[in-house]
Amino acid sequence: MSATPPVPHLPRTIDETGLLRALPMAAAVDALRAALRDGPDPEADPPRTIVPVEHGQLLLMPAHRSRYAGVKIATVAPDNPAAGLPRVQGQYLLFDAPTLAPLALLDGIALTTVRTAAVSALAADLLAVPEASRLVVFGTGPQARGHLDALRAVRPLTHVTVVGRTPANVERFVATARRDTGLRVEAGEPSAVAGADLVACCTTARAPLFDGALLPPHAMVTAVGSHERGSREVDGTTVLRSTVVVESRSAAAREAGDLIPELESGRLDREALVTLAGLATGAATVDPDRPRLFKSVGMAWEDLAVAGAAYEAT
Structure with a gap:
């Protein structure tokens, strides 16, 4: 049997x-x-x-x-x-x-919400200045809130500026974040990046959100909004001013709309892209005198x- x-x-x-x-x-x-x-x-x-x-x-x-x-x-x-x-x-x-x-x-x-914010937090822990306390967040959805909570876990945030397209959504986000975090949270404009230590771009924007010339040299930017060639949250000035960090060079070349124009024009060398793995293992370093841009497309690993x-x- x-x-x-x-x-x-x-x-x-x-x-x-x-x-x-x-x-x-x-x-x-x-x-x-x-x-x-x-x-x-x-x-x-x-x-x-x-x-x-x-x-x-x-x-x-x-x-x-x-x-x-x-x-x-x-x-x-x-x-x-x-x-x-x-x-x-x-x-x-x-x-x-x-x-x-x-x-x-x-x-x-x-x-996805947890891992996207956690990847940005890991990047910020490797890239942001230790005393980073001022965050500018673009967006008012789940990723924006997830990034606020995630970045608080790795840096001593005290002040948060929220930039969004819909005033009612910004007002609601600000009120909820103030209540839940006890931080100073306020609505602002894109020019607030001039005083930022950290910038989190968490939108579905098809065009850049701010003027990269305004970024302080010590600022760290994370851009997570899309994995599409035709979308971008940061401008060419931000890309070319910054040390650019990615999860994978090949994935960035396929999907990172924020970087593809500069990569395909030759203004940004693919081999100049620093990988998150290189930073995490100590195999790579970044220039402390330039802004740091982490462009995430989200990966299966x-x-x-x-x-x-x-x-x-x-």
Whole structure:
């Protein structure tokens, strides 16, 4: 009589509340730092697959490391906000690497929000001056708030200026952030970057948000708003004035709209791009007399690192 095959376990479900409870920002930053230190080179990550559909895009982001494999399936529907729906939606499926058995199904948008802010926080910890206290944040959505919380975890913020297109959204963001953080938070204009230690660009802008000539030499800018060639949050002045840091040179050349015009014109040398892994391992350094620009496009290895840490903590 043949043995009955084992019944596979259903994957654990980790919703937004469970993810945020399991993985404080400091833990997410540590998971990413460890992945850069111990894992394969991010250059080896497979490219993001983008499939255009009638009302937006389908995105597929697989990754594999020694212990886990995983894939994020996300959608981008630009018209959704007008209908009161999220612009980006999705799920993340985490697998055991040796057996490829499914382990957990995570809220893909909560995961993306946490990992994007955590990557910026890691970059800021490696790039920003230790005493950085003044933040200018562009945007009023979940990523803007996530970046405020993430950057507070790595630098002693005291003053936050919020710049947004819709006054009501800015007012609401300011009031909530004041209440939750106890920091001095106020609405402002793009010119506020002239007094910034940190600048976080968390928007869907198609054109630059501020004049890069205004940046102080010690400022650190993180731009996370898009992975599309035709979008940019920072201008050519910011790019050419700064030491430019990326997650992966190949991913930046494919997807970093903030950098592609300068790369393709030859004004910015691809080999001059500093990688986050180089900084995290001590293989690279930056010029302290120039602004530092971290351009993130979001990569699958980041999702996997954060998803694995969340799974282990639940």
